[in-house]
Amino acid sequence: MADMINTYNGLKFKDIFKSLRVRFFIIVAVTGLVSCICMHWIILDSYENRAVSVKSTEVQTQLRILANHLIFYNYLQSPSSEVINAELDMLANLYDGRVMVINDDLKVVKDTYSISQGKTIISEEVVNCLKTGSRGMLSKYDQSNGYIELITPIVETQVIEEQDVSEYGNPNEVVRGVLLTSVSTDTIATTMDILSHRASIIEVLIALIIIVFAALVSYGLLKPFDRITAAINDLKEGYTDKPIVGPNYIETEAIIKAFNALLRRMKTLDDSRQEFVSNVSHELKTPITSMKILADSLLTQEDVPNEVYKEFMNDISHEVDREDKIINDLLALVKMDKTSAGLSITSVDVVALTESVLKRMRPIARKHNIELILDSKRAVTAEIDEVKISLVIMNLVENAIKYNNENGFVRVEIDADHQYFYLSVVDNGVGIPEESLDHIYERFYRVDKSRSREIGGTGLGLAIARNAVIMHRGSIDVKSTLGEGTTFTIKIPLSSVGAKQ
Ligand SMILES: Nc1ncnc2c1ncn2[C@@H]1O[C@H](COP(=O)(O)OP(=O)(O)O)[C@@H](O)[C@H]1O
Ligand SMILES: [Mg+2]
Numbered sequence: 001m002a003d004m005i006n007t008y009n010g011l012k013f014k015d016i017f018k019s020l021r022v023r024f025f026i027i028v029a030v031t032g033l034v035s036c037i038c039m040h041w042i043i044l045d046s047y048e049n050r051a052v053s054v055k056s057t058e059v060q061t062q063l064r065i066l067a068n069h070l071i072f073y074n075y076l077q078s079p080s081s082e083v084i085n086a087e088l089d090m091l092a093n094l095y096d097g098r099v100m101v102i103n104d105d106l107k108v109v110k111d112t113y114s115i116s117q118g119k120t121i122i123s124e125e126v127v128n129c130l131k132t133g134s135r136g137m138l139s140k141y142d143q144s145n146g147y148i149e150l151i152t153p154i155v156e157t158q159v160i161e162e163q164d165v166s167e168y169g170n171p172n173e174v175v176r177g178v179l180l181t182s183v184s185t186d187t188i189a190t191t192m193d194i195l196s197h198r199a200s201i202i203e204v205l206i207a208l209i210i211i212v213f214a215a216l217v218s219y220g221l222l223k224p225f226d227r228i229t230a231a232i233n234d235l236k237e238g239y240t241d242k243p244i245v246g247p248n249y250i251e252t253e254a255i256i257k258a259f260n261a262l263l264r265r266m267k268t269l270d271d272s273r274q275e276f277v278s279n280v281s282h283e284l285k286t287p288i289t290s291m292k293i294l295a296d297s298l299l300t301q302e303d304v305p306n307e308v309y310k311e312f313m314n315d316i317s318h319e320v321d322r323e324d325k326i327i328n329d330l331l332a333l334v335k336m337d338k339t340s341a342g343l344s345i346t347s348v349d350v351v352a353l354t355e356s357v358l359k360r361m362r363p364i365a366r367k368h369n370i371e372l373i374l375d376s377k378r379a380v381t382a383e384i385d386e387v388k389i390s391l392v393i394m395n396l397v398e399n400a401i402k403y404n405n406e407n408g409f410v411r412v413e414i415d416a417d418h419q420y421f422y423l424s425v426v427d428n429g430v431g432i433p434e435e436s437l438d439h440i441y442e443r444f445y446r447v448d449k450s451r452s453r454e455i456g457g458t459g460l461g462l463a464i465a466r467n468a469v470i471m472h473r474g475s476i477d478v479k480s481t482l483g484e485g486t487t488f489t490i491k492i493p494l495s496s497v498g499a500k501q
Contacts, residue, residue, distance in 0.1 A: 020225070024218035032210035040199045044192055048143075051188045056139035056148055059095055063152040063179050066091060070101065071156050076177050079109045088112055097147070097183035101154075104130055104177055126178050129153050133175045146189055152179040224252040232259065241267065279444045283326050283458065287319040294319075322456065329460040332391065333443065336467035343385040343471055350380040350389075350421055354412055357393045361401060369407050372397075376414040380421045383495040388468040395461040396425040396488045402455045403486070404429035420474075420491050428485035437478060441466045465490075 016022050066087060073081045079101065092099050092112040101110040102121055111117045129136030129151045138151040154177040231244035243260040294312050298304055335342070351374075358372050365372045393412070400410040404427050413424040432440060432447060439445045444459040446452035452459065469476045474492035 021218045021222045025214045028214035036206050052141045067154040076103045095183035100180040102178045129178045133173045146185050147182045150181040287323040291316050291319045326458045329458045332464050345383050348386045351376045361397050365401050371409040373411040380416045392465040392468045395465045400425050400427035424489040426487045431482040432480040
């Protein structure tokens with residue numbers, strides 16, 4: 001519980017209802033308390049109904065017997081029978097009530113309270129009872145004043161002729177008068193007070209139990225969320241990097257699953273970043289190590305001939321160039337790591353762009369006696385980032401020349417449909433082994449490290465190319481047969497970048 005209160009530290013009071021736990025507690029507590037109170041009232045109410053109905057029936061029975069006595073003693077005509085008067089008083093005392101005997105002229109023949117004696121009673125129910133006989137028999141409960149009013153017909157039965165009996169089935173009734181009785185329900189009220197008092201005590205006890213129960217349940221049921229939060233916090237603080245585990249509720253499992261997936265993704269990103277950093281360090285270190293060895297060997301030797309100096313300095317300069325190339329490639333790669341928002345799009349003539357790239361590559365191709373061919377099926381104009389796409393074409397053509405044989409060829413084919421343009425760089429060079437095809441776009445990956453280094457490769461060219469193509473929402477594809485040649489194809493939307501943004 002202390003834990004639970006702590007969780008809400010720092011929360012403003014109005015925010016407290018934003019807590020799932022508080023809401024849960026309120027719902028459970030309110031449901032419990034409301035049903036408890038409802039039960040209290042329903043039980044008291046049904047007790048009251050039952051008690052009133054039992055009492056009414058009981059009194060009504062007594063009154064019917066009394067009514068028969070009244071007829072027997074002819075009381076309505078001569079209301080002086082001691083027996084009946086005693087009986088009336090006894091009944092009135094017994095039920096703590098008042099009995100009035102009313103004759104068929106609506107005159108009160110006898111009132112046990114002696115107030116209304118001799119007066120005329122005009123009451124709808126009495127009149128009705130006089131008219132309808134036993135059907136007019138009535139008992140009415142007046143809750144606010146605490147009494148039951150009963151109307152009982154005083155009926156004389158007259159036996160009719162034989163044939164009529166068979167016809168009507170019942171002896172005929174003549175209503176001679178009415179008994180108007182009220183009996184107090186004080187005893188029922190007292191019992192209800194006692195019951196209500198007891199129920200209240202029980203209610204308070206149950207309320208306490210419900211509140212404790214609601215607190216425990218809301219605390220317990222939502223505990224998994226605390227555990228998840230704690231687990232995520234642990235991860236955030238860096239105490240652990242394990243996937244979080246939690247109790248198996250369907251709801252929390254979904255959160256945990258989503259979170260662990262995110263965690264895996266972040267881990268993968270982190271791993272690849274670490275790998276990248278270590279690769280970068282390694283790649284940058286290599287030229288520096290070479291330079292250090294070259295410089296040291298010059299320093300440790302005495303009287304080094306001028307030619308040797310020159311040769312070593314030449315090597316050192318070469319290593320500096322290499323270092324420079326790696327750094328430039330890394331910078332290019334970082335630039336490509338952004339989304340397409342980093343593109344500066346213009347309308348570009350792709351064939352002309354390719355021609356200018358090929359022109360720049362021609363001297364290197366000529367050195368290896370490699371033929372450069374441009375084969376464009378149609379004029380292609382696309383909305384692209386000119387610098388980045390020329391970098392892509394340059395990297396692909398450069399690779400096709402570098403990983404080629406003497407007297408080979410490199411052919412650039414350009415084609416387009418209504419949506420995309422396709423640019424393929426075909427060579428008949430050394431080819432790429434199948435197992436390497438999945439890796440060539442990785443940063444610093446080279447099939448043959450020493451050969452690539454020799455020809456000045458950094459292993460970053462294809463990574464740069466691929467990122468640039470993806471920034472344009474395009475795709476890059478390679479087909480290669482070892483020893484026969486390689487074809488790289490890029491497919492880039494003619495204008496998708498502007499349109500889809
Ligand atoms: N046209 C090609 N023919 C054969 N191998 C290729 C070709 N293009 C790329 N490769 C292989 O893919 C590797 C990665 O290429 P790249 O990322 O451009 O790095 P780099 O050219 O600096 O070595 C190269 O080292 C090479 O082994
Ligand atoms: Mg390359």
